[in-house]
Amino acid sequence: MKKLRELVRTIDVEPFSTGDGDAFRFRLEISREVNTTRYQGRVFRLETYRLQPTFPVAGDDAAEGKDDALIYVGDHMFDPDLLQGTSADEVMGKFQARFDGLFGKG
Numbered sequence: 001m002k003k004l005r006e007l008v009r010t011i012d013v014e015p016f017s018t019g020d021g022d023a024f025r026f027r028l029e030i031s032r033e034v035n036t037t038r039y040q041g042r043v044f045r046l047e048t049y050r051l052q053p054t055f056p057v058a059g060d061d062a063a064e065g066k067d068d069a070l071i072y073v074g075d076h077m078f079d080p081d082l083l084q085g086t087s088a089d090e091v092m093g094k095f096q097a098r099f100d101g102l103f104g105k106g
Contacts, residue, residue, distance in 0.1 A: 003033055005031040005034065005036075005040070005091050007033060007035055008030055008039070008088055008089045009030040010027065010028070010030075011027070011028040011029075011092065013025070013027070013028070013030065016103070018022050022048070025045065025046035026043060026044070026045055026046075026099075027043070027045075028042070028044075028045045028092070028095050029044065030091050030092065031055070032045050034085070037086045038086070039085050039086065039087060039091045041083030041084070041095055042078075043072055043077075043083070043095065044072040044073060045071070046071070046072055047072075047073050048069070048070055048071075049068070049077065050067075050068055051067045051068070052067075077102060078095065078099075082094060083098075
């Protein structure tokens, strides 16, 4: 049988800027493998993407309907293999340590 995971905690980090460009917006999702005490964290970053229809248009005109969308994407600065533990609090602590190491924020 495939492993089942239950999402047990979602933490959103308050947006912050490092001085260049847009603010960083992170989300930590902590899940537990069902029937175990193994917890896993995954970090996502909220990004803005410009979406545009891909259907053909006449001439050189751009298709109408451009839209900016906010999408959570996996963030590879936070290795999910290192965000593991026997409790959600342990995983949260590992995330906080890595976050502070990267950004010097608390």
